[in-house]
Amino acid sequence: MINNKNNIPDGFHNAVMDAFKEIDTMSNSKKQQNKTRILKITAVAAVSAILLSVSAFAYTEISEWLEKTGRYSATVTNDDIDYNEAPQNVKFELGYLPNEFTELEPPYKYNYNGEAGLSFNIFKIDAVNKREYKNIITTEKTSFGENEAEILTLNENRMSLALIYFEEKGVVVECFFNNHIPREELNKILSNLKVVEATGDDALTYDYESVPHSEAFVFDMPEVEKIVKPGEVYENGWDFDNDAYYNIKVVKAEIFDSVNGINEKDMYSPKSLAETTNSDGTLKGYNREEIIYGDGVNTIDTIKDVKFIERKLVAVTIEATNINNTAGSLFCSTYDLVDASNTSLTDEAFAIVSENDADSRFYFVSVDANSQKQVTIYYLVDGDVDFNNLYLQVNNLYTQNKRNTNSLLELDF
Numbered sequence: 001m002i003n004n005k006n007n008i009p010d011g012f013h014n015a016v017m018d019a020f021k022e023i024d025t026m027s028n029s030k031k032q033q034n035k036t037r038i039l040k041i042t043a044v045a046a047v048s049a050i051l052l053s054v055s056a057f058a059y060t061e062i063s064e065w066l067e068k069t070g071r072y073s074a075t076v077t078n079d080d081i082d083y084n085e086a087p088q089n090v091k092f093e094l095g096y097l098p099n100e101f102t103e104l105e106p107p108y109k110y111n112y113n114g115e116a117g118l119s120f121n122i123f124k125i126d127a128v129n130k131r132e133y134k135n136i137i138t139t140e141k142t143s144f145g146e147n148e149a150e151i152l153t154l155n156e157n158r159m160s161l162a163l164i165y166f167e168e169k170g171v172v173v174e175c176f177f178n179n180h181i182p183r184e185e186l187n188k189i190l191s192n193l194k195v196v197e198a199t200g201d202d203a204l205t206y207d208y209e210s211v212p213h214s215e216a217f218v219f220d221m222p223e224v225e226k227i228v229k230p231g232e233v234y235e236n237g238w239d240f241d242n243d244a245y246y247n248i249k250v251v252k253a254e255i256f257d258s259v260n261g262i263n264e265k266d267m268y269s270p271k272s273l274a275e276t277t278n279s280d281g282t283l284k285g286y287n288r289e290e291i292i293y294g295d296g297v298n299t300i301d302t303i304k305d306v307k308f309i310e311r312k313l314v315a316v317t318i319e320a321t322n323i324n325n326t327a328g329s330l331f332c333s334t335y336d337l338v339d340a341s342n343t344s345l346t347d348e349a350f351a352i353v354s355e356n357d358a359d360s361r362f363y364f365v366s367v368d369a370n371s372q373k374q375v376t377i378y379y380l381v382d383g384d385v386d387f388n389n390l391y392l393q394v395n396n397l398y399t400q401n402k403r404n405t406n407s408l409l410e411l412d413f
Contacts, residue, residue, distance in 0.1 A: 095192030134296030244328030
């Protein structure tokens with residue numbers, strides 16, 4: 001990761017890589033359970049449809065320091081390459097950066113016109129733990145300044161990846177870049193990028209230095225502890241700040257065709273209303289794509305079918321009783337809308353409504369000591385879900401005994 005010696009969490013770069021890791025790890029969990037999964041239309045899926053006719057990237061286009069590992073994958077290699085030992089401490093110097101870019105924290109992360117722009121990372125070419133790049137559609141052998149480079153076009157239309165080989169320093173620089181950035185500007189930025197020796201205070205931390213971990217990744221999915229009938233009281237513990245416990249019960253569940261009656265202040269993303277609603281507040285449908293997932297190495301994601309789907313709002317009203325002698329906050333992001341197979345039906349809550357709430361954070365609802373509060377959580381779902389088999393999934397992390405399970409609160413419409 002790129003950071004300074006203070007080990008500041010690298011949010012921008014990690015967010016990019018976590019997106020790819022999530023796709024990879026799905027092959028060991030949900031993807032194996034359901035080879036063809038229904039997804040909402042996304043830029044990734046849209047570009048997949050365009051790229052289905054593209055064959056695996058040509059091996060002749062790869063530099064000698066980039067090794068092909070599959071039809072759509074590659075990794076940096078140090079085989080038969082002469083390189084100088086990388087300096088102990090290095091940093092970046094950006095000789096050119098247009099005004100459209102805004103630096104973020106931690107350093108070497110930049111927004112471009114208000115959206116993700118550039119994210120830099122650096123590793124030694126002889127690093128032990130190199131990354132395998134997957135879902136590569138094309139490669140472009142090029143150079144920036146005096147440095148050899150490869151531009152990897154990924155099966156994702158928002159970001160691409162430039163790998164720049166600084167041979168005299170023995171390092172490779174990763175740069176994820178927004179495809180909206182004009183290529184001439186990107187070329188000028190990367191051609192003026194330098195890796196220079198640094199003092200200990202402002203030096204970067206090399207990535208991929210750890211010894212490879214032989215233990216396989218295990219997706220920790222809590223088991224379902226119990227199914228709770230409508231109106232039944234259930235004890236839930238998810239308040240780290242106060243180690244608080246709440247009695248939860250579903251008061252009612254409703255289905256709506258519009259967002260009318262919901263204040264924008266209670267919505268997670270009011271700016272997206274134009275994408276999800278008509279001018280009268282009714283919900284828009286969308287083109288849903290059925291995706292056959294690839295492994296990113298020898299196969300890529302492909303679109304099996306496209307179907308127009310109407311959408312609905314599911315509103316679940318719960319009554320929470322704080323059974324502690326101190327005030328607490330109900331953490332509503334631990335409540336998920338799932339079907340009978342315990343599969344999540346939405347990425348996030350559309351809106352959360354609670355009267356007289358003193359907590360300004362979206363997912364947190366304050367509940368006074370020994371008091372009750374009703375909270376309505378709205379979920380945007382596809383109109384063809386089985387409304388007779390929907391549940392509010394509650395994660396039960398009890399901080400005293402570390403018991404981590406899920407429970408399903410049955411919904412009755």
